[in-house]
Amino acid sequence: MERAPVRAPLIKNLEFKVGLLLVLTLVLAAGFLLYTMYARGAFERTQRLILVTENAEGVQSGMAMTYAGFPIGRVKRLDLADDGEVRVEMAIPVKDARWLRQSSVFTLEKSLVGGARIRAFTNQPDDPILEDGAERPLLTGDAAAEIPEIMAQVQDILANVKAMTQADSSINQSLVHVKTVTERMAGEHGVLGGVLGSPENAGKVIQAVDRSNALLASLNDVSHKADGMLGKADQRVFGPDGVMDEVQKSVTQINAILADVRDSLKKADAILANGEAISADVKAATTDIAVLRAEVDDSLTKVNHLINEINRKWPFAREVEVKLP
C-alpha cells in the first residue's frame, strides 16, 4: 500500500494556507467572544434599578425590559429577599436611562404564548431622571388571570348568538319575511306587491287607480260643462231681458196695484167714518160696521204682510208698510 511521504513538500504554500486558516479561526473565535461580551453589555456603562415584586415567575436573567417596544435594559439577577419579595436587579445602559423618570411605572406582563415581559412607561417626560440604584415596584398583570371571567361572558354571548341563529329564531323569521317581501318587490308589481302581499291585490289597486284617473278626467269634463251652464244661467237670470228684469217689472206693477188698493181703502174708510157719524144712534148698525172695520183691518194687515214679504225677498220697494190712516 503506497502512502504519500509525510514530509515531502508536495503542497504549494502549505504553511501560508494553514496559517491563514488558523488566523481566520482565531480571529473568528476571539471576535465572537468579544462580540458576545459586547452584545451582553459588558462594555457598557450601566446604572442599577431594583424592581420589587411578589411573584417574578417567568423573569429570567438576561431578559430585556422594553420602553415603547425598544429594549432599554436587561435583568442582571434575581434575589428572593428575606421578606419574601423578589428583587429584580436591572442593568440600564446609561445612554438609555434618560427614558426613565421618577414617575415611571414598571409592569411585568405574562402572555399566553411566549415569555413574560417587563415594560417601562413614562407618562411625564418632564420629571427628573430616575437616579442610579432606584427601587420601584414591579406591577404584575396576568393575562391568564382574567380568562375565566372572559370565558363566562363569552359563553353568555355565544348562547345569545345561538338563540339568534336557530332556525325558528325571530331574526331568522324576520329575515325570511324580508326575503319574501323583497322577492315580491322584485316581481311584476314592484313595491306595491311587497306591501300588499299578493299580485292580485296589487293588480286591484292599480285598476282602482286607473279608474280613479278616468273618473277624474270625466269629472273634469263635467266641471267644464257646469262652468259653461253657470255662465249661461247667469246671463239668463241677471243679464238684460233676463228673469230678474221681468220680476222687477212685475213687482213695480204690483206696487202700483197695491197703492191703488190703499187709495180705495182710504176712501172706504172715509165713507165708513161718515156713516159712523150719521148713524151714531143706531146701535145695531154700529156693531155691524165694527165687524166690517175689523175685517178691513185684517185684510190691510194681510196686504201689509204681503208687501213686507215681497220687500224682504225683493228689496226694491221704497215704502215698507201700509199704514192705515
Add this chain to the structure above:
Amino acid sequence: MPAMDSLIDLLTRRGAALLAWLRGWRRLGRFGATAIVEALTPATYNSATRSVVQKQIYFTAWQILPGFTLFAAVLSYVLIQIVVDTARDYGLAQHALEMSVRILVLEILPLLTALFVGLRSGAAINTEVALMIVHNEMKALEETGVDPMRFEFIPRVIGGVISVVALTAVASALALVLAYVAVYGFQFFSLPEFNRVVGNVFDPPAIALLWAKVFAFGLAVTVIPISEGLAAPADKLFFVPISVLRGMVRLFFVLMLVEVISLALKYI
C-alpha cells in the same frame, strides 16, 4: 452434557465479546488521554510534528473549506427560513431569530462539521493506521527510533481538533450573518436588536459548553479512528475494512453521545 457445554460456550463467547468491547473503550480512553496530555506538552511541537499538523489541517479543513462552507450556508439559510416562517405563522416572530441561532450555531453546525470531517478524514485516518499495523510499519518506525505516537498520531489529533474548530467557526459566523439577513433583510438598523438576541443566547455557560463540545467532537473524529486502527492485528489485510467499520460506528456513537450530553447539560 452437550447442552451445558453449548451454554458455557455461548456465555464464554458473549463474555469474550463484551470484554473485547470494553477493552476497546479502555484503549480508546487511554489513547485519548495520552493525546490530550501530549497536545498540551510544549515539547511535542517541533518542526516534524508541526509539518504533520499542517498537512492534517490542510487535508482535513483547507481542502473542503469552499465546498463545506457553501453546503453549510445553503443548509443554514434553508433552516433559518423554515424556522422564521413557522414562527411567523404561529405569531412567534420575535423568537424566530433566537430559535434559529440556537438550532444552528449551538447544535446543528458543530455536529454537521464533526460528521463531515469524521466521515471523510476519520475514515481515511482509520484505514491508514490499520494498514500501517498490518504492514508492520509501526515496528519499523520504532526500530528506527521514531515514536509513532509522537510523530504520527498526536499531530493528527491536534490537526483534527483545529480543523473541526476552524470549520465550525467559519460555518457559524456565516450562519449568524445569514440569520440577520433572513430576519431583518439587508439593512443595519436592526443591529442593536440582533446584538441583544445573540447576547441572550450566548451567555458564558453556553459559550463554554459550545467550546467544550467542539473540542470533544474534534478529538473524537481523530482519536477514535486512530485507536481503532491501532487495534488491527498485524499481517491480516482482510481486517482493515472491519477496523474502519468499527471505527466509524464507534465514532458515530460517540458524536451522538457528546451531543446528547451537551443538550442534557443545557436544557435539563
